[in-house]
Amino acid sequence: MTTAAPHSPRIPRADWDRPPHNRWAFHHIREILPTAEVWRGSGPVSALPRRPFRLDDVRFQAARGELTIRQFLDDSFTDGFIVLKDGAIVFERYMNGMTERSAHLSQSVAKSLTGALIGILSHRGALDPNGLVTDYLPELKATGYDGATLQQILDMSSGVAYDETYTDPFSDVGQTDVASGWKPKPAGDTRAWPRSIWQQILGLKQCNAEHGARFNYRSIETDVLAFVAERVTGQRLPQLISAEIWQKLGCEENSYYTVDAEGYALADGGFNATLRDYARFGLMIAQDGVIDGRQVVPAAWIAETRRGDPDQFDADYRATMPFGAYRNQFWLPDYRGRATNCLGVFGQWIHADPDTGIVIVKLSSWPDFLDDARFVEQEAACAAVKRALVHA
Structure with missing residues (x-):
């Protein structure tokens, strides 16, 4: 006697990134979507020595009262959390079924990988950030990108109209979900959607x-950059990230991208990796592009990335980052300092601070795409961790 398969999948195809499903889905993407591997290579793993420091009981003031780091992690849908100080792991925590080998979806943290790749290719002379995007992708002369420079796309300051309303399945970013293979078309809709x-x-x-x-934050800008990188090198994005970044970081595990129907790896949010390997990327950024003595990203590109223009921000962005800026696909939490953030919806975060030698990575599965209160609390927790370690 055979047993029939269940009528509905374990994770609904249209809602895998929504609560409660995202709590499992974000570190099991290969079981949901087609992917392409980013090989770690055959070289040695870059060492992250351990110097444990008790951060659980560090206290900080949040809008909802005084909290400990332990309470912050427990209450903020944490999947993984790691802190490095001067290249050593001082705190590491896995939650919600995630393990040290689990590859977690990065969402828009992935954008910073593409920004770093463009910096590498620029240093080699393969492309010029001040050049027009149509110099590399002439097909875009028939689009709104005609006349835009690569630098403007890196800084998300092109004028192209693109609606990034995550909760509207008919918005431009909703269409990106369909085009990337992440979601099916909304039920009953008969319009032509990008394939x-x-x-x-x-x-x-x-x-x-x-x-x-x-x-103006628009995810599709990162994909334009990725197509430029593929065009000037003749290689696909997973191979480029493997050869130019992942192998040189000395990562422990292979990573992977989700891919669309044409095999394109989603540069704007489809990258997946382990907690420690994200920390290695953050450490390299904090160390001016160097890890284990290897110059992965040019130091000049990192320095230029830390020079964002705060006047480009409007009131919506200043509500959570009063002194924030955006440059080369990285966020600057405070343009007066040198720290950088890589940020993704649902609570993905890499913080790299060269002045304190501190790198923090938090992987999460928030119930909402964006949550200003959680973001502000995260920044307060970050400041508390840094104070504790600097003054230890």
Whole structure:
């Protein structure tokens, strides 16, 4: 006697990234979506020595009262949390079924990997950030990207119209979910939807601002950069990230990208890796592009990345980052300092501070795409961790 398969999958295809399903899905993406491997290579793993420091009981003031780091982690849908000081692991915690070998979805943390790759290719002379994107992708002359420079796309200051409303399945970013293979079309909708990310980019015909006039966060900008990198090298993104970044970081594990129907790896949010390997990326950024004596990303590119223009931010962004800026696909939490953030929806975060030698990575599965209160609390927890370690 055979047993029939269940009528519905364990994780609903249209809602895998929504609560409660995302608590499991974010570190089991290979069981949900097609992926392409980013090989770690055959070289040695870069060492992360251990110098344990008790951070659980460190206290800080949050809007909801005084909290400990333990309470913060327990209450903020944490999957993994690690802190490095001067290249050593001082605190590491896995929660919600995640393990040291679990590859976790990065969401928009992935954008910073692409920004770093563009820096590497620029240093080699393979592309010029001040050049027009149509110099590399002439097909975009028929789109809103005509006249935009690579630097403007790196800084998300092109004027191309793209609606990043995550909760609207019919928005541009909702169409990206479909084009990338992450989601099916909304039930019953009969309109033509882009069948790939490249097709969606070619369909972005309108601008709602002059190129370079202001910062406006749009995920598709990162994919434009990735197609430029693929065009000038003749290689696909997973191979480029493997050869140019992942192998040179000395990562412990292979990572992977989700891919669309044409095999394109989703640069804007489809990257997955382990907690420690994300920490290695953050450590390299904090150390001016160097890890284990290897220059992975040019130091000049890292220095330029730390020079964001705060005047590009409007009130919406200043609500959570009063002194924030954005440069080369990285967030600057305070343009007056040198720390950088890599940020992704649902609570993904890498903080790299060269002045304190502290790197913090938090992987999460928040119930909401964005949560200003959680973000502000995370920044307060970050400051408390840094104070505790600097003054230890």
